[in-house]
Amino acid sequence: MEIINAIASFAALSQDTRLKAFRLLVSQEPEGLPAGEIARQLSVPHNTMSAHLSVLARAGWVVSKRQSRQIIYRASLSHMEAVVQFLLQDCCAGHPELCASLMEILSGCETAKLNNKDNL
Structure with missing residues (x-):
């Protein structure tokens, strides 16, 4: 990833509603949510939410797919991964032990998923 893309x-994420929308979509992976439901959950007018989702889509944070009359939005986890990789590219100057707590946090996502599956 180039600096200009980062x-x-x-x-795109430096606005309150867009950041909340992205976090909501991350929590709804892999199903995603219709645009209207995102607007409802965030108490944002539909046309305003549409504009925010467009900004997020242009920046790569969300993807959309039409399902009959609805547009379903999903978080682009591959874009999130690319951004995290960009941030960590030169991390720790060859001392991975310095990043251990960060790696533990990042691996916690997978642990949380596994725990949720066990509780179903």
Whole structure:
């Protein structure tokens, strides 16, 4: 990822509603949510939410797919991964033990998924 792309990505998330929408979509993976449901859950007018989702889509944070009359939005986990890789590219100057707590946090996502499956 180039710095200019990273800056555009961060700019898209640097607004309250867009950040909340992205976090909501991450929590709804892999199913995603219709645009209207995102607007409802965040108490945002539909046309305003549509504009925010467009900004997130242009920056790569969300993808959409039409299902009959609805557009379903999903978080782009591959884009999130690319941004995290960009941030960590030169991490720890060859001392991975310095990043151990960060790696533990990142691996916690998979642990949480496994725990949720066990509780179903």
